[in-house]
Amino acid sequence: MVSILDIIGPVMVGPSSSHTAGACRLGLLARGLVGGTPTRATLELHGSFARTGEGHGTDKALVGGLMGFRPDDERLREALDIMEREGLDYRFEKTTLGEDADTHPNTVRITLERAGRSAVVQGSSLGAGRILVTAIDGFPVEVSGNLHTIVLVAEDVKGSVARIAQILADNDLNIATLRLTRKQRGGDAFMVIEIDDQPGEAVRDAIRALPWVRWAYRLDKVGP
């Protein structure tokens, strides 16, 4: 269903909803995995992001997103200068992240570090500012950033979904979508839960306190 506010919007820094606004959202979403602005990051650009990214400010938008700027923040234009002033160590590489047929032309893989935590996230900008994160730490996922999201890795134990659903229900949170993936039977399970309302830190902490949860993060809604 199309909203008139999707058509008359978003308010954004130009020039391209896919190369600029979408790139910014990918950066914004990625920073949630290390709980804030990463001190080091490697950004591997694929396809059209690599070819025309500089002219579209894709580099500035990704960096701005990693620093917490939203797509309508005018500081995006100076994001690379701000990054240098803040002493952040971000590097760009042009690469090929897969065959053209299965990899969206506007794709980036970001390896980020902050305060002893690190993560690798791959995502694509689909057009009109919409994004899709397709892998986190090697696990295949589908995160749109349109809703608040909790991602977690847990040991593959029985009843894990029920226990987490109970924590969310106890906090009056409604699950919109839930996806569970694992690399092998008995191996770690990766859970992506999209939630209608913003979960508080207490919810994340309650999930982290479960003995079989290896890690859990809260990703803010990044758009539209």
Add this chain to the structure above:
Amino acid sequence: MFKSLADAIAAAEAQGTSLAAVALAAEAEDSGRPVADIRASLARALGVMRGAIAQGETGDLRSASGLVGGDAAKLRTGPAGPLAGTVFRDVLMRALAVQEVNAAMGVIVAAPTAGGAGVLPAVLTGLAARHAIPDERVIDALATAGLIGAVVAERASLSGAEGGCQAETGAAAGMAAGAAVEMLGGTPRQAGHATALAQQGTLGLVCDPLGGLVELPCVFRNATGAAIALAAIEMALAGVEFAIPVDEVIDVMGEIGKAMDVRYRETAGGGLAATPTGRRLAKERLVQIKRS
């Protein structure tokens, strides 16, 4: 939201109201947000549109590649042409201004996209200024434009990569034409004809930006898109009707987009991007971006 402009026009006629009113009611029902909230979001968008025009008309902006910038100011202060002093020239100036701001990484409203963001604000604010139309009616017009764009998104496409420029500045012209007709006192039926007249004038328009950047010809396509919208508005308000129903015009725009060679869909592989000068400029300017 409506998936057919014919349905929206019929609903507005049955209720004796405007397309803006049925659009806002449908949006409120879909989103669960009160109409006042939706209007507040549209009012914010209008403020950003006017801010972009004010920023762009000064003429001291340059895009990343330096390929575009400074042309809006020429229409404001440059030599007179046959349309000097008319709303037509003012609308062209406004369209260039917004798109120059977009190319220089300024703040705009993607309406429907960043690449086509100049047409709607230029037509609506230019005509509103000329006819002293209060903001509440311009906000209504944005709702009507949103409705038209939503129908295009549903039936065809709003992406240059999918449908060529007819889906970006072409759709923007259709949105602007229908919305402006209603803002100027036209009926929902006349608004539908205005959209059809504008969209038919852009059928087949390719997306061929130099180097893949939203700069050239995008900035100028917004000005010519706005000109087509003005032509459609003038004809529709004079009572001109287009024999092919507006939904069918939108459908065929989508069909043409699907049939369009990939070279003409934002890949910089064809059209102006692939002319000898287009290729040379893109090469030179992209090198310049890397150095700066």
